[in-house]
Amino acid sequence: MSRIPCVLMRGGTSRGPFFLSSDLPQDPAARDAILFAAMGSGHPLQIDGIGGGNPLTSKVAIVGPGRQQGTDIEYLFAQVNVDRALVDTAPNCGNMLAAVGPFAIEQGLVAAGDPETRLTILNVNTGKRIEATVQTPDGAVSYEGDTAIAGVPGTAAPVRLAFLDAAGSKTGRLLPTGALRDEVQGVPVTHFDMAVAAVLVAADSLGKSGREAPADLDADRLFMARLEALRLTSGQLMGLGDVGDMVIPKPILLSRPTDGATIDARYFMPHSCHTAVAITGAVCIAAACCTEGTVAHDLAVLPAPDARGRRMLVIEHPSGRTPVEIEQDPDTGEIRRVAVIRTARRLFEGFVHVRDKVA
Missing domain, CATH: 3.10.310.10 (Diaminopimelate Epimerase; Chain A, domain 1)
Known part of the structure; x- marks a missing residue:
């Protein structure tokens, strides 16, 4: 040995x-x-x-x-x-x-x-x-x-983590296809690359509420097969090639939140649903919520930014809530910094x- x-x-x-x-x-x-x-x-x-x-x-x-x-x-x-x-x-x-x-x-x-x-x-x-x-x-x-x-x-x-230059983590572009939204197999999606390359989907577009328990989503084999087919197509569109043996892009189901949160998410790893949310996923979701025209922005309940363009978003998920601080340029909307607290x-x-x- x-x-x-x-x-x-x-x-x-x-x-x-x-x-x-x-x-x-x-x-x-x-x-x-x-x-x-x-x-x-x-x-x-x-x-x-x-x-x-x-x-x-x-x-x-x-x-x-x-x-x-x-x-x-x-x-x-x-x-x-x-x-x-x-x-x-x-x-x-x-x-x-x-x-x-x-x-x-x-x-x-x-x-x-x-x-x-x-x-x-x-x-x-x-x-x-x-x-x-x-x-x-x-x-x-x-x-x-x-x-x-x-x-x-x-x-x-x-432990405070501040992502300094997270856009285009794997594809080199915040919007890998150049569009705020695309249609994949008849489903409206946003391809987004901030800290992690992801395909964002409104849960109701796939016949889900977005509040299902991870085990219930994993057990729905027809749904999981459809999600994987969508992910494989999205990987090609994002310039990642054949992603069958890769864990990116990550599929993320989004829905409207309950009181006090910004958005509700079900994050896939990609072949099972996370019991919480990955931190790179939370950064990606939060940034997409703050980008007008994305699937995430349509569903988000956003707080107003302060004078420096900072606001605290709250991602709701099966284990609770994860806060994410976003700082955007007040004039251009460019995301300057994304910070989270972990232990x-x-x-x-x-x-x-x-x-x-x-x-």
């Missing part, structure tokens, strides 16, 4: 092992073979590895020092398929991102300040930068605090053992 150092961390509503990039092969194929074996994929329970048998707990973060000017850390996210020998590094994961700053500080990649540490993370998947603010009283990471987030029990210290926790550290024939 080969022993590879790793730290298991919760980031937002996701969980997975964090590795230093120097501890894994630089060759992508060799790296992915190790990740697949380490997580125990190829079995629905990932029984022979450290994965949790669910897309939310079959995620990996690979972290190293920043090599570009103005960045402190580089972070590569890997979504490891539970059942198949497939590792997808196309998208970012904003929930795992919440734990990158604490991990980097505790591994000695970034010097801690007092009472907090601000660092700039380059997401290698998308080439985009995120500013993370981590609580570090007396120069040490603190995980204890009063911040609660939907989908996670208890409270913890806040994270270090769960355990040690070594994952991988058979030598894999490593």
Whole structure:
């Protein structure tokens, strides 16, 4: 057996092992073979590895020092398929991102300040930068605090994530098709790329209320097949090619919210419905809500912006609500900055053992 150092961390509503990039092969194929074996994929329970048998707990973060000017850390996210020998590094994961700053500080990649540490993370998947603010009283990471987030029990210290240049994360354009809305297989949609490439659909366009439980949506095989067919076509239209083995674009069902929220969402990963909402998905939804002419804007109940163009949007989802702060240029409407609050926790550290024939 080969022993590879790793730290298991919760980031937002996701969980997975964090590795230093120097501890894994630089060759992508060799790296992915190790990740697949380490997580125990190829079995629905990932029984022979450290994965949790669910897309939310079959995620990996690979972290190293920043090599570009103005960045402190580089972070590569890997979504490891539970059942198949497939590792997808196309998208970012904003929930795992919440734990990158604490991990980097505790591994000695970034010097801690007092009472907090601000660092700039380059997401290698998308080439985009995120500013993370981590609580570090007396120069040490603190995980204890009063911040609660939907989908996670208890409270913890806040981690603030500000997405600095999130537009065109994978396609290079906020509107990958150049249009605010398109029609795909007779369904009006908006193709939108802000932090994650997504296809936004009004739930009633697909015969849904948008308030269904995730398990009920997953169990509707005819609906899921229709959603996947729509996603595959959208991938072609967005310039992503054949997305059958990719987790983007993400399909997102939207509907009108209840009192106090901006919009209601059901976010797909893409072959099952998230029990909450991915943070990159929340950023994407919020930005689309603030873009006149999109499917999201039609359904949103928007608060008025302040003099600087800032407003707090609230994304409603199966586990509760996720607030997202948007800052837009008051004159042009350009989205300057999107910020969210997450929490994270270090769960355990040690070594994952991988058979030598894999490593």
